[in-house]
Amino acid sequence: MKALSIRQPWAWLIVNGYKDIENRSWATRYRGPVLIHAAKGMTRAEYEDGQELARHLGITLPAFNELERGGIVGQAEITDCVSDSSSPWFFGKFGFVLANASPCAFQSCVGRLGFFKPDLEPQREELAPNTSPSTPRPAIEAPAMKTMTLDEFRDALKAQGVPRDHFAFRCPRCKTIQSANDLIAAGAGEDFEAVERYLGFSCVGRFTGADDPSKTKPGCNWTLGGLFQIHELEVVTEDGIHHPRFSPATPDEAQAHQAASA
Numbered sequence: 001m002k003a004l005s006i007r008q009p010w011a012w013l014i015v016n017g018y019k020d021i022e023n024r025s026w027a028t029r030y031r032g033p034v035l036i037h038a039a040k041g042m043t044r045a046e047y048e049d050g051q052e053l054a055r056h057l058g059i060t061l062p063a064f065n066e067l068e069r070g071g072i073v074g075q076a077e078i079t080d081c082v083s084d085s086s087s088p089w090f091f092g093k094f095g096f097v098l099a100n101a102s103p104c105a106f107q108s109c110v111g112r113l114g115f116f117k118p119d120l121e122p123q124r125e126e127l128a129p130n131t132s133p134s135t136p137r138p139a140i141e142a143p144a145m146k147t148m149t150l151d152e153f154r155d156a157l158k159a160q161g162v163p164r165d166h167f168a169f170r171c172p173r174c175k176t177i178q179s180a181n182d183l184i185a186a187g188a189g190e191d192f193e194a195v196e197r198y199l200g201f202s203c204v205g206r207f208t209g210a211d212d213p214s215k216t217k218p219g220c221n222w223t224l225g226g227l228f229q230i231h232e233l234e235v236v237t238e239d240g241i242h243h244p245r246f247s248p249a250t251p252d253e254a255q256a257h258q259a260a261s262a
């Protein structure tokens with residue numbers, strides 16, 4: 001059976017029958033059963049994102065560490081592929097409509113992009129050293145991702161040589177350079193402390209309404225921790241947790257941006 005790799009907590013929400021749409025940037029003509037693979041990676045931000053929406057819909061998620069990852073967790077049936085839906089789980093661009101979902105006993109396997117045929121191996125083989133000569137294929141858990149420690153991240157911001165209100169980040173989606181100053185101007189909050197949670201995480205366009213058809217404002221409605229993993233940087237804190245962040249702008253970009261907003 002085909003499998004589809006989905007990040008947690010969304011995979012759990014699907015196999016337990018709550019989430020009836022799986023969003024993708026691509027459409028499918030496939031209709032029929034599909035194994036649901038829970039991807040290995042899950043950031044705290046992704047978990048909290050899912051938890052917030054689940055809570056809003058009256059669903060209680062298992063704890064962060066209780067969500068099974070890196071294997072098959074259940075199955076569902078794809079009954080349609082839509083570009084519009086009233087489901088609270090629909091975000092687009094395309095929604096795979098799901099029915100008859102059910103969880104199963106966890107079976108460890110590597111996930112891949114798109115539909116894939118899972119290599120389901122006996123559990124004991126995982127304990128032995130991997131001497132298999134098979135060609136490595138790109139796994140969905142290992143995107144080309146830049147990582148920085150928190151200190152490196154802070155140093156990159158300090159190197160911009162601007163006050164903290166003007167620390168500049170680049171949205172990975174629309175590439176707009178933006179700062180706390182822009183978020184404050186867009187009405188996201190009154191001061192640095194109030195907008196800090198969005199800084200380098202949610203595009204300023206979310207607050208200016210930039211994704212409306214008028215397209216007269218900079219930015220887009222992107223926020224990290226959603227379903228589409230296009231971010232380019234993860235900041236790794238001492239506890240080993242990866243936090244997706246917009247990449248800091250270069251010192252030249254940051255200083256030019258500050259000058260332009262003065």
Ligand SMILES: [Zn+2]
Pocket residue numbers: 171172173174175176203204205219220221222
């Ligand atoms: Zn953006």
